[in-house]
Amino acid sequence: MPSEIPPQPTEADWNRFLSEVATEFGCTTGTIHRLDPADGLLKLVAAQAIPPQLIPVISTIPVGKGIAGAAAERQEPVELCNLQTDTSGVAKPGAAQTQVMGSLAVPMMQGTTLRGTLGIGKLVPYEFTSEEKDKLMSIASQAAEKL
Template identity: 60%
Template sequence: MSEQVDWSSELSSILEDFGCQTGTIHRTAADGETLVLVAQIGVPDGLIERISTIPFGKGIAGAAAERGEPVELCNLQQDLGGIAKPDARQTGVSGSIAVPVFSSGSQRVIGTLGIGKYTPYEFTDAEKASLADIAVRLAHVI
């Protein structure tokens, strides 16, 4: 990474823009099959270790990385959507979305951005497009 990034500040700004209370930024590890936590806000201490490394395909962030597309749950507290683990309910989050971060000019996933609200919520197409734009910007520094 060529420039120093204040990931907590970056994530805080994203959460504020979307009215969200929790968020994560993960970077793809050198193995190309695992996500490594770069920053988090609002994740309970008891879950930090569990989300510090996530295999592609596991949980919301891992599913977004594996599929190369956004993964959304409108109400995580009621429906895990076959994606999220039961422990995810400990976050208190209901509406959540994770988007992949692609390497500039390719379809290689180099990370994920996840945000969530404490209330049930379905992100609009405009919000999803905005998150995708943010992911493109993150790709330059992740």
């Protein structure tokens, strides 16, 4: 399990947490977005191994757009076994630039309140098990109150 998040987490704390979560799931990439109640958009809090040219693209995500936005809208895990070949329309244009194949995004829920999203990705095609999805949901819920 990732180490405890302090009461007033800094950007460095969120990046450490994200790195620990990604490592725990054998993933290379990851993102954490916070839902901004003022405008209803997901705002990037932490990113791991995301190409620099994509950071401006993923810094602000509308709920319902992309994998993170879909997880926020549905309030359930959203998975793509291979983002590189996905034709579902869930992945945003340009997402393939991450080189990620297997990806999973989950909502960060504090009770029934959406606080943000947590996403992880592998550089190989991968189908996450229901146990892995449940575990990531649990980790995300525990972290949501600090977001």
